[in-house]
Amino acid sequence: MDLKTVLNKGVKHEQSVRIGRGLGSGLGKTSGRGHKGWGQRSGSFRRPGYEGGQMPLYRRVPKRGFTNARFHVAYTIINVDDLNAFESGANVDLDAVLKLGLTSPETKLFKVLGNGALDRVLHVSAHRFSKSAEEKIKAAGGTVTVIGGCAEDPAAVELAAKQAASKAAAKKAKLAASEAAAEAAAAKAAAEKPAKKPKPAPADKAEKAAPKKSPKKGEEKGGAG
Numbered sequence: 164m165d166l167k168t169v170l171n172k173g174v175k176h177e178q179s180v181r182i183g184r185g186l187g188s189g190l191g192k193t194s195g196r197g198h199k200g201w202g203q204r205s206g207s208f209r210r211p212g213y214e215g216g217q218m219p220l221y222r223r224v225p226k227r228g229f230t231n232a233r234f235h236v237a238y239t240i241i242n243v244d245d246l247n248a249f250e251s252g253a254n255v256d257l258d259a260v261l262k263l264g265l266t267s268p269e270t271k272l273f274k275v276l277g278n279g280a281l282d283r284v285l286h287v288s289a290h291r292f293s294k295s296a297e298e299k300i301k302a303a304g305g306t307v308t309v310i311g312g313c314a315e316d317p318a319a320v321e322l323a324a325k326q327a328a329s330k331a332a333a334k335k336a337k338l339a340a341s342e343a344a345a346e347a348a349a350a351k352a353a354a355e356k357p358a359k360k361p362k363p364a365p366a367d368k369a370e371k372a373a374p375k376k377s378p379k380k381g382e383e384k385g386g387a388g
Contacts, residue, residue: 238291239269243299244279251283273310281305 182194196203201215212219239257245265249255257273260266275287277295284304292300297307 236272237270238272238274239266240274240276241266242276242278243281243296246275246281246285246287246300247283249283249285251285253285255285255287256289275300 180190181188182190184190184194186192188194193203201207201209212221214220239260241260245260246255248263248265249259253259257271260273261268272291273289274291275289275293275296277293277297277299281299281303285300286306286308287300288308288310290310292307292309300307
């Protein structure tokens with residue numbers, strides 16, 4: 164406690180400073196804002212990281228690694244060769260795997276990978292299976308159950324198949340139309356082109372090529388007499 168607080172009677176808010184009231188206000192000509200710039204304008208706001216237009220620090224420093232961490236989905240993982248610890252015919256899920264201590268509990272999502280070999284029949288339930296793991300479990304005579312949320316939606320699969328079929332049909336129709344247009348253009352060009360004159364037969368050529376024989380002098384006289 165000091166004398167100022169006592170005389171102020173404990174008022175929490177200090178008296179506001181009146182900006183822009185001339186040189187005699189104690190804040191000078193520029194009212195304490197300095198000269199020219201964004202901060203000297205009314206309603207100025209400087210967002211975090213802004214450096215007045217120059218290349219900011221967060222763009223100057225190099226970037227390393229992935230930026231999609233928020234979309235990353237982590238699983239508790241196990242390989243099929245670890246499943247040989249179960250008896251043949253057993254039902255395997257995340258709780259059963261953790262109970263035997265075959266893996267550490269990373270998350271509540273369970274994924275089975277295909278490293279190693281499986282020599283017994285098991286009924287495995289997990290959120291995800293690699294393709295090789297699914298093939299090995301089924302080849303051993305077991306079954307695979309995908310826990311909801313990660314399996315492909317049948318309706319989505321059917322829709323994707325329909326879209327692919329429609330795209331293929333449209334592509335085929337477009338190709339057929341282009342071929343038909345090319346054939347029509349070729350036929351039109353052939354119809355507009357004048358027909359060539361037939362070549363003369365070889366006999367006609369021989370007649371034209373043979374020179375006419377002039378009569379002999381004796382024949383001309385005899386003919387005249």
